[in-house]
Structures are given as C-alpha cells and as structure tokens.
Amino acid sequence: MDTCVLLKPYLCDTLLTISECGVYRPLWSVDVLIELDRNLRKRGASEHQVAHRLDQMRRHFPDAEVTGYQHLIGAMENDPKDRHVLAAAVWGGAELLVTENLRDFPDTAVSRFVIEVLHQDEFPLDQLDLAPELVIAALRRQVSRYRKAPRSVDDLLDLLANDGHRCAKFTEAFRNADSFGTWRS
Helix, strand or coil: CCHHHHHCHHHHHHHHHHHHCCCCCCCEEHHHHHHHHHHHHHCCCCHHHHHHHHHHHHHHCCCCEECCCHHHHHHCCCCHHHHHHHHHHHHHCCCEEEECCHHHCCHHHHHHHCCEEEECCHHHHHHHHHCHHHHHHHHHHHHHCCCCCCCCHHHHHHHHHCCCCCCHHHHHHHHHHCCCCHHHC
16 A cells, blocks of 8 residues: 555545455555654644554554565656555555555566556455445544544535545445445435
8 A cells, every 4th residue: 555545544545444354465565654644743633643544553453564665666667756656565465455656667667567556446345346245334433433524424525525545436436336225324
C-alpha cells in the first residue's frame, strides 16, 4: 500500500478492517510508515496521535511491514519518489499495489514484476466482488467502533465517496451490493 492510501483516515480504516476479515494481507514498507508519519504531522496530527496510529497498525498487522527491500530501490524504474513502494511490493511478494497515484507506477516499470497497480477505489471494489458478505460486515464493524460520526454505514460511504477519499465507484457498488439493505441496519 502506498502512503497516499494509508494517509486518508477512513479509507485506511476501511481497508484494514476488510483485511481483518482475512480477505487479503496488507503490506507496507518502513519508508511508507516514515512518510505516513511525516504527512500526518504536516496535516496537524500530534506526535501522540501519530505514534498511536502507527502503533495500532503495527500491533494489529504484525506481518504487514516489509523489510530488507532497500537494495532493490535503485533497480526500480517508476517515479523516483515512489521507488521504495514498488521495491517493497516486489520484495514482499505482493500481487497488487494500491495507490491513488497510478501515473507514478507505469506499466513499463511494473509489468516485469507481475504486480498489478490498482487505484484506491478499484481495490475495495475488487474485495467487495470477491467477498461481499465479509466486506459488508467489515464496514458495519468499522462504524460500530466510532464514538463520533460517522455512526452509520451510509455516513461512512458518504465520506469515502467525497473528494478527500475518492472512492465513488466502491461506495456506489457497496450501496447496490445488498438489494435487501440489510447492511444498513
């Protein structure tokens, strides 16, 4: 996962909550976490808030952090600022790389590694297609943990569809996933 995906709070929480169901295994690099730390602070998060978030990610996903990939960074041919992301994906054996910045990972730089690059909106959409019941349950569980808004799946979907999270296709498909509306309860 690229930093830009993990930086968005509700998207990050959604993707990691889906992962808790065993649908997929998230991967990120040490450099991605450093970048996440720096960007969260730039956005006004306190040192305590950043430390708590990173600690929670590491505690709940102890096998997600890829290490030992640094020797591959120089061989990557994608955008220089994101070479560490691709190197960690290759070293970690990822099949997919999830990002908002598709242009930073052109097919010419990625195809030889047999890694598919997916937009942050396409990835949860694929998960919904693969395991709709688990994804629906994950979002219900996600909103049940919040003490403040969003307190409903509908409210969460509105946030995921907004310009800050850019997951309109996923939210539309999610809303159509259960024709009986049982996920809304």
